[in-house]
Amino acid sequence: GIxxxxxxxxLILQEGANSTLRCNFSDSVxxxxxxxxxxxxxxxxxxxxxxxxxxxxxxxxxxxxTERYSLLYISSSQTTDSGVYFCAGSTWDSSYKLIFxxxxxxxxRP
Amino acid sequence: DAMVIQNPRYQVTQFGKPVTLSxxxxxNHNVMYWYQQKSSQAPKLLFHYYDKDFNNEADTPDNFxxxxxxxxFCFLDIRSPGLGDAAMYLCxxxxxxxxxxxxxTQYFxxxxxxxxL
Numbered sequence: 001g002i003x004x005x006x007x008x009x010x011l012i013l014q015e016g017a018n019s020t021l022r023c024n025f026s027d028s029v030x031x032x033x034x035x036x037x038x039x040x041x042x043x044x045x046x047x048x049x050x051x052x053x054x055x056x057x058x059x060x061x062x063x064x065x066t067e068r069y070s071l072l073y074i075s076s077s078q079t080t081d082s083g084v085y086f087c088a089g090s091t092w093d094s095s096y097k098l099i100f101x102x103x104x105x106x107x108x109r110p
Numbered sequence: 111d112a113m114v115i116q117n118p119r120y121q122v123t124q125f126g127k128p129v130t131l132s133x134x135x136x137x138n139h140n141v142m143y144w145y146q147q148k149s150s151q152a153p154k155l156l157f158h159y160y161d162k163d164f165n166n167e168a169d170t171p172d173n174f175x176x177x178x179x180x181x182x183f184c185f186l187d188i189r190s191p192g193l194g195d196a197a198m199y200l201c202x203x204x205x206x207x208x209x210x211x212x213x214x215t216q217y218f219x220x221x222x223x224x225x226x227l
Contacts (some may be wrong), residue, residue: 033215041198043218088150098216100152
């Protein structure tokens with residue numbers, strides 16, 4: 001199965017700073033999602049982005065499928081952005097199984 | 111709003127005492143998933159239902175079972191919980207088209223945190 005690597009594993013920001021989170025895949029994926037897990041444990045969909053670029057407010061994501069990576073950009077970070085960010089992907093032969101990276105733990109300080 | 115609902119949000123059980131977690135969805139999605147997430151780890155898929163077809167992951171212990179009586183509901187049964195089964199259990203749904211591979215966003219419920227005493 002595919003391997004998913006996320007970097008950095010931990011990130012501490014001052015409120016208002018920008019950041020870029022990276023996700024690398026060992027194989028081509030046809031389903032790629034970014035999630036934010038809040039302190040209460042709920043996984044919240046941020047983007048479904050197997051390719052291209054999307055933006056939603058202060059967040060944007062870019063996936064370069066041919067080079068097997070995806071980036072999540074957080075601009076003007078807020079304390080409510082704290083939590084764990086996961087990327088996850090699946091392939092044609094993975095039978096709908098989302099493979100998660102190990103996550104990036106983000107702490108935004110006021 | 112269409113959503114994925116999990117009950118209870120917190121569940122305390124005793125070692126070896128069977129427990130059932132429930133998940134319901136108003137999205138009318140045909141695929142439902144159960145994930146286990148232990149502290150500081152990524153979610154790990156236990157099994158999923160594609161319509162009525164049950165698909166078990168190879169490394170899911172026999173202690174874990176699931177039922178899907180209809181499109182909207184799915185249950186996770188832990189027959190004899192051990193201390194190692196304490197975790198967050200996440201239910202997710204997606205809409206997929208058979209033969210076209212995984213294509214759609216998975217939507218997650220809020221999770222049930224299980225504590226085993």
